[in-house]
Amino acid sequence: MRRGWALFSIGLALLAGPACVQAQDNEIVPAPTAAQWAAIADLPDFSGTWLPDIGDQKRQEQGPDSPPWKPDVQKQVDHWFAEEDAGRPRGLLVDCLPHGMPSLMLITHNAIEFLVTPGRVTVLGEVDGNRLRRIHTDGRSMPEDPDPSFDGYSVGHWEGDALMVETTAILPQTYLAVSEAVGIPSNGGMTVSERIHLIAPDTMAVDMEITAPELLTRPWKTRRIYNRSRDRIDEIQEGVCRQGDFHEDTDEYGNAIYVPTTSSDDGNLLPPGS
Structure with a gap:
């Protein structure tokens, strides 16, 4: 009571x-x-580091639980699966841009963390660039014309032990992806409804309903599973996407700095001094 x-x-x-x-x-x-x-x-205890169930993700790539792609979009999806099977995966997330929604929750292979504070839940993601997503829980309504972004604009509220979230204003370039090699840009109008809740003391379910009118014949309902770890080794680490494009050096005053690393004509990084 x-x-x-x-x-x-x-x-x-x-x-x-x-x-x-x-x-x-x-x-x-x-x-x-x-x-x-x-x-x-x-409120429910969302503390700790949450690790995605990769096997659960793989089960959603193809088969009866996969997205209900439109026929012309299905042809694109089949092409990218064939490229991956042939050893030529496209690699959706190699350009230093954020995963974006809903890929952050659908296909991430890295840890995430929930920071629950009054009026907001902040989702941190461990990957190059360190992901940051804000879910407003202060009772505000969805803005009439929010600025589009990779993660969109998220408004949530608590229903019992579940965090209910609506997300809109997702950039049209953001992928609806089923793996890190197979995904199609949303092309606009995509929205995501989520129910984030614990199904066991250290197991979280993220139930999603994804509406993508340019890609899907109907809303896609799917679930992703995350397992909690409190081990220090699993705490989120800093990730800097382009750090490998620089090497350590000193400036004219002896200060430690990073300077761009040169590349060969085919784009491969060359060692310092080359």
């Missing part, structure tokens, strides 16, 4: 104050109160 009342109180706190709930981009979001910080303790 205490837990139910606490969750109800959180909802009232987040929904209080119309200026906050319907806040526009030029309005100030007030600092959280001590009571709102204390209420976090009554």
Whole structure:
């Protein structure tokens, strides 16, 4: 009973104050109160590092649970699967650009972390460039015309022990991907609904419904599984996508710096001094 009342109180706190709930981009979001910080303790425990179940991802690539591609899109998908089978995988994520949504939750092979704070859940992803996704839980409605981005604009709320999230304003160049080699740009209009919840003390399910009118014949419902680790070895590490394009040197004053590494005509990095 205490837990139910606490969750109800959180909802009232987040929904209080119309200026906050319907806040526009030029309005100030007030600092959280001590009571709102204390209420976090009554939400589900999403702490720790979450590792994706890669086998679960592979099961969704092809077969009855794969996306309901439109016929012309299916031909593209088949082509990229054939290229991968022939040893020529395309590599969707080799250009230093973010995974974007929903690929961050669908096909990431790296750890993610959830930071639950009053009015927001922040998702950190370990990969070159360190991913950052914000889910607003302060009661705001979806903006009428949000600026498109790789991860889109996410608005969420708690329903019992589940975090319910709606995401829109995803860039048309962002992939709807089933693997790191097979995916098609959304071409606009893609939205994602999520139910993020624990199905065991250290197992999280991310249930997604993905609508992509340019790619799919109907919304695609799928689930991804993440397993919690509290081992220090699994904590998220810094990733810098282009660090390998530079080498260590010193400037004219003896300061330690990075300088660009030269490349050969075919694009391969050359060792310093070449």
